[in-house]
Amino acid sequence: MTKPNLLMIVPEKWSSLWTAGLDNSPVRPLVHGQDRYTPGSIDYVLSFRPPPGLLKTLPNLKAVFSLGAGVDGFLADPDYPKQVPLVRFVDNTLSAEMAQFVLLHVLMHHRHQRLFDAAQAQRKWRQMVLPRRTEDTRIGFLGFGEIGRVTARHFVDLGFPVSAWSRTRKDAPGLKSFAGEGELETFLAQTDILVCLLSLTRQTAGILNAKTFAALPKNAFVINVARGGHLIEKDLIAALDAGHLCGAVLDVFEIEPLPDSSPLWRHPKVTVTPHIAAISQPAVAVQYVIDGIAKFERGEKPDNIVDVETAY
Amino acid sequence: MTKPNLLMIVPEKWSSLWTAGLDNSPVRPLVHGQDRYTPGSIDYVLSFRPPPGLLKTLPNLKAVFSLGAGVDGFLADPDYPKQVPLVRFVDNTLSAEMAQFVLLHVLMHHRHQRLFDAAQAQRKWRQMVLPRRTEDTRIGFLGFGEIGRVTARHFVDLGFPVSAWSRTRKDAPGLKSFAGEGELETFLAQTDILVCLLSLTRQTAGILNAKTFAALPKNAFVINVARGGHLIEKDLIAALDAGHLCGAVLDVFEIEPLPDSSPLWRHPKVTVTPHIAAISQPAVAVQYVIDGIAKFERGEKPDNIVDVETAY
Numbered sequence: 001m002t003k004p005n006l007l008m009i010v011p012e013k014w015s016s017l018w019t020a021g022l023d024n025s026p027v028r029p030l031v032h033g034q035d036r037y038t039p040g041s042i043d044y045v046l047s048f049r050p051p052p053g054l055l056k057t058l059p060n061l062k063a064v065f066s067l068g069a070g071v072d073g074f075l076a077d078p079d080y081p082k083q084v085p086l087v088r089f090v091d092n093t094l095s096a097e098m099a100q101f102v103l104l105h106v107l108m109h110h111r112h113q114r115l116f117d118a119a120q121a122q123r124k125w126r127q128m129v130l131p132r133r134t135e136d137t138r139i140g141f142l143g144f145g146e147i148g149r150v151t152a153r154h155f156v157d158l159g160f161p162v163s164a165w166s167r168t169r170k171d172a173p174g175l176k177s178f179a180g181e182g183e184l185e186t187f188l189a190q191t192d193i194l195v196c197l198l199s200l201t202r203q204t205a206g207i208l209n210a211k212t213f214a215a216l217p218k219n220a221f222v223i224n225v226a227r228g229g230h231l232i233e234k235d236l237i238a239a240l241d242a243g244h245l246c247g248a249v250l251d252v253f254e255i256e257p258l259p260d261s262s263p264l265w266r267h268p269k270v271t272v273t274p275h276i277a278a279i280s281q282p283a284v285a286v287q288y289v290i291d292g293i294a295k296f297e298r299g300e301k302p303d304n305i306v307d308v309e310t311a312y
Numbered sequence: 313m314t315k316p317n318l319l320m321i322v323p324e325k326w327s328s329l330w331t332a333g334l335d336n337s338p339v340r341p342l343v344h345g346q347d348r349y350t351p352g353s354i355d356y357v358l359s360f361r362p363p364p365g366l367l368k369t370l371p372n373l374k375a376v377f378s379l380g381a382g383v384d385g386f387l388a389d390p391d392y393p394k395q396v397p398l399v400r401f402v403d404n405t406l407s408a409e410m411a412q413f414v415l416l417h418v419l420m421h422h423r424h425q426r427l428f429d430a431a432q433a434q435r436k437w438r439q440m441v442l443p444r445r446t447e448d449t450r451i452g453f454l455g456f457g458e459i460g461r462v463t464a465r466h467f468v469d470l471g472f473p474v475s476a477w478s479r480t481r482k483d484a485p486g487l488k489s490f491a492g493e494g495e496l497e498t499f500l501a502q503t504d505i506l507v508c509l510l511s512l513t514r515q516t517a518g519i520l521n522a523k524t525f526a527a528l529p530k531n532a533f534v535i536n537v538a539r540g541g542h543l544i545e546k547d548l549i550a551a552l553d554a555g556h557l558c559g560a561v562l563d564v565f566e567i568e569p570l571p572d573s574s575p576l577w578r579h580p581k582v583t584v585t586p587h588i589a590a591i592s593q594p595a596v597a598v599q600y601v602i603d604g605i606a607k608f609e610r611g612e613k614p615d616n617i618v619d620v621e622t623a624y
Contacts, residue, residue, distance in 0.1 A: 017441070096446065096471045100419055103470075107416035108425070111588075120584045123577040125569035127586040129329070133593055134408065154466060158415075159408045257437035265435040272432045274439040276423075281445055 003028040004293055007037065009047035009054065010067060018046075021286035027293055044296075046289055049073030056081050063087060063296050065289050067280065069094055069147065071306050072200035072227055080308060087292050088304040089285065090146060094278045099151040101225060101277035102195055105249040106155070109193065109221050110137055132192075134159045140191030142207065143198035143226065144170050144177075147278075151195070163187060188215035193223065200227040208232065213239040219246045225277040228253035233264065240269045251277040315340040316605055319349065321359035321366065322379060330358075333598035339605055356608075358601055361385030368393050375399060375608050377601050379592065381406055381459065383618050384512035384539055392620060399604050400616040401597065402458060406590045411463040413537060413589035414507055417561045418467070421505065421533050422449055444504075446471045452503030454519065455510035455538065456482050456489075459590075463507070475499060500527035505535065512539040520544065525551040531558045537589040540566040545576065552581045563589040 006022070008015050009032040022029040027044075030037045032054075042058045048067040055061065056079040063085045066074065071088055074080055108114065111130060119126040139155050141148045144164035149172055155162045156174035163176035165187040170177045178187035188194070194216060198204045208224060208231040216222075222245060224231050233254065239245040249271040250264060256275055264270050292302040318334070320327050321344040334341040339356075342349045344366075354370045360379040367373065368391040375397045378386065383400055386392055420426065423442060431438040451467050453460045456476035461484055467474045468486035475488035477499040482489045490499035500506070506528060510516045520536060520543040528534075534557060536543050545566065551557040561583040562576060568587055576582050604614040 093446075093471075097442075100423060100446070100470055103415060104419035104423055104425060107412055108420070111412060111416055113416060113420070113585075116585050116588070117583070119586070120577060123572050125586045127569070127588055127591075129591050129593065130409075130588075134405075134412070154469065157466065158412055159405070257439070260435050265432060271429070273425075273428050274431070274437045276428070276439055276442075279439075279441050281441065 004043040004062075004297060005030055005037065005041050006044045006046055006289065006293065007032055007042045007058070009045060009050045014067075017282040018286060021282055022290070025286070025290050027290055044289075044293055047073070050077065052077040053079045055079070055084070063292070065089070065292055066306075067285065069278070070199050070227060072229065075201075075308065082308050085296075085301070086306045086308055087302055088306050089280060089288055090304045091280075091284055091288060092150075093281055093284050095147045095150040097278040098147045098197075098225060099154060101251065101273075102151050102223060103154055105223055105271065106139065106160075106193055106195070109247060109249075110134070135161065137161070138163065138190055138192045140165065140187060140194050142194060142196045143204075144172075144175075145197070145199075148197050151197075163190065184212075185215050188212060189217065191216060191220065193221045196222070196224045196226045196230055198226045198230060200229045205229045206232050208236065210235040210238065213245055216245070218244055220244075221246055222248040223250075224248070225251045228256065233262075236270075237263060237267065240267065245269075247271075249273070251275055316355040316374075316609060317342055317349065317353050318356045318358055318601065318605065319344055319354045319370070321357060321362045326379075329594040330598060333594055334602070337598070337602050339602055356601075356605055359385070362389065364389040365391045367391070367396070375604070377401070377604055378618075379597065381590070382511050382539060384541065387513075387620065394620050397608075397613070398618045398620055399614055400618050401592060401600055402616045403592075403596055403600060404462075405593055405596050407459045407462040409590040410459045410509075410537060411466060413563065413585075414463050414535060415466055417535055417583070418451065418472075418505055418507070421559060421561075422446070447473065449473070450475065450502055450504045452477065452499060452506050454506060454508045455516075456484075456487075457509070457511075460509050463509075475502065496524075497527050500524060501529065503528060503532065505533045508534070508536045508538045508542055510538050510542060512541045517541045518544050520548065522547040522550065525557055528557070530556055532556075533558055534560045535562075536560070537563045540564045540568065545574075548582075549575060549579065552579065557581075559583075561585070563587055 003026055006027045007030050008018060015031045019029045039058050040060055043062050046065045061084050065087045066089050068089055071086055074086055138161045141164040144166040148164055152162050152172055152175055162174055164170055165178040165184055169179040196208060213235060236248055247269045251273045252275055258272060264272055295302045315338055318339045319342050320330060327343045331341045351370050352372055355374050358377045373396050377399045378401050381401055383398055386398055450473045453476040456478040460476055464474050464484060464487055474486055475490060476482055477490040477496055481491040508520060525547060548560055559581040563585045564587055576584055607614045
């Protein structure tokens with residue numbers, strides 16, 4: 001039996017991590033821009049953001065696998081072949097990684113660790129009661145899927161008041177749920193630390209804008225771990241410089257890698273991380289593709305096929 | 313009815329936070345070193361580490377309240393009047409605060425946040441897969457009481473393997489329990505991040521020493537949030553400089569505030585915080601004392617009276 005061909009359209013540094021895991025698998029990996037292939041020979045694609053128009057040139061494509069939980073990189077392709085199933089990468093590892101990142105940065109802010117770091121550099125013993133109590137520090141999630149659910153649980157357990165805003169009303173232990181356009185402003189007004197976990201769609205693009213920031217209480221803090229397209233960067237900088245927001249953590253950017261010229265790198269109130277909040281462990285991700293392909297080959301369908309029309 | 317007199321033997325900055333909360337309470341606060349009082353008039357004492365010999369000069373003392381969860385500051389007084397009940401401060405706020413601190417610093421280490429901070433300072437986009445997977449990063453607690461239990465739960469939930477070493481065997485979800493002197497070395501050999509939560513007793517003083525560090529795997533990380541007396545500072549510095557340990561977070565010190573001359577302040581692998589892992593919120597702590605005194609006055613006993621002989 002011939003192995004199905006998997007075309008990997010990923011940055012070079014990632015492809016080498018992946019091909020190693022696929023070498024002795026029931027799948028034959030081919031790397032776009034490196035290996036030669038004929039379009040008709042490609043059965044499956046693995047990518048994060050394929051060049052627009054490329055997928056439609058593959059006439060025998062059976063399915064496309066997303067390297068991440070978000071699939072906006074595919075939906076941005078106006079020529080995405082809509083009859084080809086698109087599979088989202090959903091795994092516990094990824095949710096747990098994201099929860100770790102959000103916990104780390106909320107706690108670093110809440111507990112003033114950067115202030116203690118600065119005090120240490122000056123050999124200053126700066127003991128103090130934390131100025132804002134945990135039970136008075138309201139965490140608000142913009143978007144509330146699996147990652148939100150896993151993350152929120154930790155904050156509830158640590159004693160933070162937790163709320164979320166999403167399309168439909170959600171139910172989770174300790175969660176205050178806000179739903180739909182009409183409740184966005186009320187949600188924002190009661191959020192001290194805003195965590196953006198939305199998927200990027202036409203509706204959510206640019207949602208982190210001047211109006212949103214103005215609706216947050218003074219001294220609010222913003223964390224974006226979703227997509228760069230959610231954020232209007234100049235609005236964030238203006239809100240920080242005006243002293244309305246007290247800080248931000250950004251893991252995702254409109255252009256990645258973040259260009260050298262970006263003012264975000266050096267802004268004293270901004271933490272920049274290089275899209276590492278939740279990087280798939282190669283071994284886990286390789287297994288997700290192998291399992292998914294095996295299901296398609298048996299005529300079954302894997303979980304987490306995305307509705308390409310609505311992006312959910 | 314006259315109010316019982318509470319003598320507060322605490323640093324000046326703390327006493328002012330506390331007296332405010334006690335002003336309209338059924339207790340009359342007196343501040344040692346500030347207010348005048350006759351020894352016979354003192355009914356209760358609130359302190360963290362009273363000057364040795366002071367408590368025995370108070371002939372009508374009914375009980376002593378500890379400002380912290382640890383009571384070593386009292387047991388260090390050879391003249392502690394053993395017939396006087398000693399009450400430990402145990403509250404959920406404190407455990408949750410400590411859990412936050414430990415979570416923050418484990419995650420900061422595990423997720424290489426200081427490396428990303430350094431990369432940001434150089435405007436470098438340093439994307440990488442985390443070198444050690446969460447499921448391969450073993451957290452070990454030295455000491456496992458209420459704070460350990462609350463803290464461990466988060467790490468189990470985040471996917472870390474979690475173990476604890478304590479006097480007696482413990483049972484908690486996902487916990488590997490090691491007990492007694494004989495199992496200490498086995499416990500250490502399987503611990504990548506060691507978190508000291510022990511109370512300070514004759515048995516545990518100096519437990520973070522060269523022998524303990526040598527028993528940890530290479531590149532282990534150490535967090536001490538218990539007491540300065542647990543750590544032999546020169547042994548830690550030697551283990552860090554030899555490259556056997558990769559870093560440490562210290563919140564407690566033999567002498568506090570940490571003297572300006574301490575090499576710990578400037579050690580590149582050491583994070584120093586000023587004993588802030590779990591600072592009692594004044595309002596919560598004031599209530600604990602008011603409630604405790606009310607119980608004694610009614611002839612009842614509050615929870616968490618310490619056995620002064622064994623310190624548990």
